[in-house]
Amino acid sequence: MNAAEVLADAFGRIAEEVHDAVAGLTVEQLAERIAPEANTIAWLVWHLTRVQDDHVAEVAGTEQVWTSRGWFERFGLPFSPRATGYGQTPEEVAQVRVGADLLTGYYDAVAERTLEFVRKLTDADLDRVVDDRWDPAVTLGVRLVSVIGDDEQHVGQAAYVRGILLRR
Template sequence: MSSAEILVDAFERIRDLVHEVSRDLSEQQLTYRVDPDANTIAWLVWHLTRIQDDHLADAAGTEQVWTAEGWLERFGLPFDPEATGYGASAQEVAAVRVSRDLLTGYHDAVHSRTVAYVGDLTESDLTRIVDTSWDPPVSLAVRLVSVIGDDLQHVGQAAFVRGIVRR
């Protein structure tokens, strides 16, 4: 199995988990908060998708799906167009009130763009430096593993909240 195939498999698993964690949930359930400052399933799925979209578009040198395909307007969130949710306040978390179909539609669009990009990567592509603001500089391989790890953490958090919501 090639590195590209492993990356595609990882992102496929994330997509499956996003669909599983949001399956059959109402907007009220998607926005349930364990306490007033807790993240919601809707925010967690939006955020993990925004990070994936932002980081993959940057690495690929393309416009984000968020703006290129009109998701920014469809979501209608009161955030800067570049917002990814990093460092969001409790009020910003609460502002992400959208349907399951909108959440999974955006994730699916980002997922399609992601697997098209990573599926064509070669071993030498993965060593390319994509961020020099860190020491050591970040390679494409490290960035992709970081996105996968972040996505898995957030979808796991969403699964925990789902368990509470479904009780």
């Protein structure tokens, strides 16, 4: 297995976990908070998808799926098209009230674009510097692993919240 196959496998697992986290839940359940300012499942899945879309589009040199394929309009959120969820307030988190089909539809579109990109990578591509604002500079490999780690944390949080909601 080469590095591109490892990355594709990791992103593929996230897709499965996203679907599992939202399957069968209503809009109300997806927007429910387990504590007054806790993140909701809907926000967590939207956020992890926005981050993946934003970061992969940047390193691939493509437009984000969010804006290029009409997802921004379909979601109808009162945020800038560039918003990814970073730094959002609890009030903004509560504004992400959408159904499971919309969340998984957007995630699947982003995952498809991500897999198209990572499957073509060579091991040498992963050493390309994609952000020199850090010391050491961030390579493509580091950026992709960072996205995977962030996505896994957020989908794990969504699964945890789902478990609590379904056991109440």
